[in-house]
Amino acid sequence: MRLWKVVLLVNLALALGIGGGYLWWGRRTERLERELAQARAAPAVGQREWRVRGVVRAILPDINLMVLSHEEIPGYMAPMTMGFRAASPKIYDGLQVGDAVRFTVRGTPPDVLVTAVDRIP
Amino acid sequence: MSLETLGFLARWAHLALAVAVVGACAVLLVGGRSDRPTARAWEDHVLRWLRRLVLLALASGALLLAYQAAYLSGRAAAAFEGRTLALVLFETQAGHVWLVRHGVLLLLFALVSLRADVDRPLDWVAGRGQALVLGAGALGLVAAGGHAAAVKPDPWPAVTIDAVHLLATGIWVGGLLPLALLLRAASREEGADARPYAVLAARRFSRLALAAVVALVVSGTGNVVTQIGSVAALVGTPYGRLLLAKLGLLLPILALAAVNRRRLVPALSGEAATVGRPAMRRLARFVTAEAMLALLVVAIGAALGMTPPARHQQPDWPFAFRLSLGALQSAPELRLRALIGSQVAVVGMAAALAALVIRSRRGPWLASAAVLAGLGLGLGLPPLAIDAYPTTYVRPRVPYQAASIAQGARLYREHCAACHGRSGAGDGDRAATLPRRPPDLRSPHTAQHTAGDLFWWITGGIPRAAMPAFGDRLGAEARWDLVNFVRALGADTAARTLGPGVEPGRPWLVAPDFTFAVGPTPARALKDYRGRRIVLLVLYTLPDSRPRLAQLAANYNVLALLGVEVVAVPGDAAPDAIRRLGADPLILFPIVTEGAREIAAAYGLFARAPHAEFLIDRQGYVRARWAPETAPVRELNLLLADIQELNQEKAATPAADEHVH
Numbered sequence: 097m098r099l100w101k102v103v104l105l106v107n108l109a110l111a112l113g114i115g116g117g118y119l120w121w122g123r124r125t126e127r128l129e130r131e132l133a134q135a136r137a138a139p140a141v142g143q144r145e146w147r148v149r150g151v152v153r154a155i156l157p158d159i160n161l162m163v164l165s166h167e168e169i170p171g172y173m174a175p176m177t178m179g180f181r182a183a184s185p186k187i188y189d190g191l192q193v194g195d196a197v198r199f200t201v202r203g204t205p206p207d208v209l210v211t212a213v214d215r216i217p
Numbered sequence: 218m219s220l221e222t223l224g225f226l227a228r229w230a231h232l233a234l235a236v237a238v239v240g241a242c243a244v245l246l247v248g249g250r251s252d253r254p255t256a257r258a259w260e261d262h263v264l265r266w267l268r269r270l271v272l273l274a275l276a277s278g279a280l281l282l283a284y285q286a287a288y289l290s291g292r293a294a295a296a297f298e299g300r301t302l303a304l305v306l307f308e309t310q311a312g313h314v315w316l317v318r319h320g321v322l323l324l325l326f327a328l329v330s331l332r333a334d335v336d337r338p339l340d341w342v343a344g345r346g347q348a349l350v351l352g353a354g355a356l357g358l359v360a361a362g363g364h365a366a367a368v369k370p371d372p373w374p375a376v377t378i379d380a381v382h383l384l385a386t387g388i389w390v391g392g393l394l395p396l397a398l399l400l401r402a403a404s405r406e407e408g409a410d411a412r413p414y415a416v417l418a419a420r421r422f423s424r425l426a427l428a429a430v431v432a433l434v435v436s437g438t439g440n441v442v443t444q445i446g447s448v449a450a451l452v453g454t455p456y457g458r459l460l461l462a463k464l465g466l467l468l469p470i471l472a473l474a475a476v477n478r479r480r481l482v483p484a485l486s487g488e489a490a491t492v493g494r495p496a497m498r499r500l501a502r503f504v505t506a507e508a509m510l511a512l513l514v515v516a517i518g519a520a521l522g523m524t525p526p527a528r529h530q531q532p533d534w535p536f537a538f539r540l541s542l543g544a545l546q547s548a549p550e551l552r553l554r555a556l557i558g559s560q561v562a563v564v565g566m567a568a569a570l571a572a573l574v575i576r577s578r579r580g581p582w583l584a585s586a587a588v589l590a591g592l593g594l595g596l597g598l599p600p601l602a603i604d605a606y607p608t609t610y611v612r613p614r615v616p617y618q619a620a621s622i623a624q625g626a627r628l629y630r631e632h633c634a635a636c637h638g639r640s641g642a643g644d645g646d647r648a649a650t651l652p653r654r655p656p657d658l659r660s661p662h663t664a665q666h667t668a669g670d671l672f673w674w675i676t677g678g679i680p681r682a683a684m685p686a687f688g689d690r691l692g693a694e695a696r697w698d699l700v701n702f703v704r705a706l707g708a709d710t711a712a713r714t715l716g717p718g719v720e721p722g723r724p725w726l727v728a729p730d731f732t733f734a735v736g737p738t739p740a741r742a743l744k745d746y747r748g749r750r751i752v753l754l755v756l757y758t759l760p761d762s763r764p765r766l767a768q769l770a771a772n773y774n775v776l777a778l779l780g781v782e783v784v785a786v787p788g789d790a791a792p793d794a795i796r797r798l799g800a801d802p803l804i805l806f807p808i809v810t811e812g813a814r815e816i817a818a819a820y821g822l823f824a825r826a827p828h829a830e831f832l833i834d835r836q837g838y839v840r841a842r843w844a845p846e847t848a849p850v851r852e853l854n855l856l857l858a859d860i861q862e863l864n865q866e867k868a869a870t871p872a873a874d875e876h877v878h
Contacts, residue, residue: 098334098337099331099333099334099340099343099344100340100342100343100344102331102333103344103346103347104343106347107347149736149738150736150737150738151735151736151737151738151795152795153795153804153805154803154804154805155800163803163805165735165736165738165807166738167737167739168739175738175739175741177735177805177806192796192800193795193796193798193799193800194794194795194796194797194798194799195796196736216737
């Protein structure tokens with residue numbers, strides 16, 4: 097076979113190999129990223145429960161709402177100041193603005209309730 | 218021999234071999250195909266050498282890989298452990314690049330070992346062209362595994378520039394020896410048949426080399442910008458000094474190349490016996506000398522690849538002076554001299570450029586232009602010189618943060634206030650006993666000294682002014698805390714020029730970074746708001762600040778809508794600040810319960826008032842400051858207008874630096 101044909105064939109094989117490899121590898125990365133995003137976005141199945149720390153910023157008994165500055169609620173909410181409905185008015189009985197607390201959130205996001213609050217001394 | 222030396226030798230050998238491979242392929246292609254026996258013999262000779270060079274490059278590459286394994290694991294024995302080698306090869310980017318490059322070298326070896334029939338022109342071009350492409354790939358990819366690949370955030374421009382630099386080196390430097398071989402063969406009595414071919418090849422190569430040198434200068438400048446970045450880094454770091462040595466070595470090579478190109482190459486076609494052949498013999502010798510010198514330049518290049526880039530090193534300024542326009546501010550009488558000097562120098566340089574363009578009487582023109590430029594510089598530069606020290610351009614080890622400034626303030630009160638005065642005015646109790654009154658640390662003059670200057674004085678003292686040295690009493694971090702505090706003092710004076718409202722498009726006052734937490738929530742930093750939100754920092758004192766906090770709280774939804782976060786800091790740093798504010802009014806923005814003391818200490822320097830507010834833009838600059846002593850607290854509608862002004866601004870200013878200068 098003539099040399100120029102050999103060179104052409106080798107380059108063609110290289111280009112196909114590199115292109116194919118890139119496509120395969122790129123696709124795989126893409127697929128993994130998609131799966132990861134899906135896993136992240138997937139709504140939690142059924143009820144979940146978290147116990148996190150926060151500080152009481154406001155209590156609004158008229159609408160049964162407690163506003164808490166809280167740390168991250170893993171898999172649900174970044175650290176922020178947020179209003180939560182209480183499972184019963186008894187839960188915020190005796191709490192004051194400025195209290196550091198550890199509280200329990202239960203439910204199927206975004207439908208969650210605070211079910212227990214303990215003051216951190 | 219130390220491991221490091223072995224690594225350097227392997228690197229040098231590998232780089233030089235890869236360069237030689239590219240050069241040999243390039244010269245073969247540039248010369249073109251010839252039927253002359255001497256030229257054919259030369260081509261076979263070069264091809265034989267090419268095979269050996271590729272084999273040696275593969276071997277030195279294997280050594281380099283072993284060195285890399287030993288270096289990364291910190292044990293010499295790791296160079297021979299399969300597992301460590303596999304780890305380096307498959308788990309590091311340099312390893313991936315190594316695999317690809319050596320795969321390409323193997324292909325090249327197969328190609329040059331193939332005794333293919335290249336009698337027909339198309340086959341010849343395909344074979345030689347393919348060899349050059351493979352060789353260039355093996356050399357250019359060196360860039361993807363070196364310093365350039367570590368440039369953040371986007372390494373590709375730097376890798377491309379470095380690859381161009383490598384390829385230009387390969388074509389120019391690598392092509393010299395094969396060319397010398399051809400010239401020598403053709404200059405012999407029995408090589409007369411190849412003489413026209415050699416002349417043509419030398420001319421073509423000379424043109425190609427000129428283009429390569431231009432590419433080298435351009436890409437080299439690009440490399441300097443990405444890896445060095447400043448004059449201090451060039452003269453003050455091992456990397457920068459190696460580069461200067463490389464440039465110094467390049468000068469005689471370029472001089473040789475210029476003689477070759479302008480004198481010898483044109484003489485090649487002269488009458489054979491008296492002009493042509495002697496010129497060819499001399500050209501062969503000169504080109505060999507050029508190649509030998511270039512081998513040393515490649516050695517420095519290999520050493521540069523093993524030296525941390527200057528940008529990431531602390532420069533050690535070698536001179537006792539530096540040039541700064543700031544020098545003219547304190548000595549107005551020298552301004553005229555500097556101005557005249559600079560204009561004379563500019564005229565001199567323009568004349569030099571003109572002399573290069575105009576061909577007649579170039580020598581005298583150039584000489585007088587150089588004299589003029591030298592005279593101008595001699596006249597204009599000395600007034601700009603101010604004292605400098607080894608640490609002048611060192612980057613502070615401690616960032617400009619509220620915590621550092623607060624710590625610096627504490628140290629200042631303890632160690633410095635007795636002479637410098639509590640406010641930094643130079644009016645301490647012991648100031649009068651000193652040979653020279655301490656300077657006002659708050660004055661703009663202080664800002665003209667670099668942070669490294671301040672660090673030097675604090676460390677070593679100033680004997681003639683009886684300032685003691687603190688290098689043995691305070692740790693390096695404590696001394697940097699003091700530098701940050703002095704910078705904040707200067708910023709306080711500067712902050713007084715801030716108007717009552719936001720000045721559009723003029724951010725300049727860096728907001729010291731700080732960290733804070735609200736109750737048990739995770740700590741946040743001012744920096745976290747960069748590029749995302751404007752921050753209204755409120756230093757408050759109860760009960761006087763309560764109406765203002767209530768007003769901000771009532772309008773928090775509007776402020777949030779405009780991209781503002783309000784961060785309220787109790788001036789007394791009370792840990793139960795949220796409880797003290799109580800349930801009425803309803804305040805939902807962050808009330809700092811941790812970190813308040815440091816924020817109050819640092820920002821308190823900018824506004825000594827019970828209630829102060831700072832508007833910090835998305836790039837981290839203080840854009841407005843309201844404290845009753847200078848400007849009354851901003852009315853809400855005016856505050857909203859200021860915020861709108863910031864929102865409409867295009868972010869042209871780079872984000873505020875984390876370190877002082």
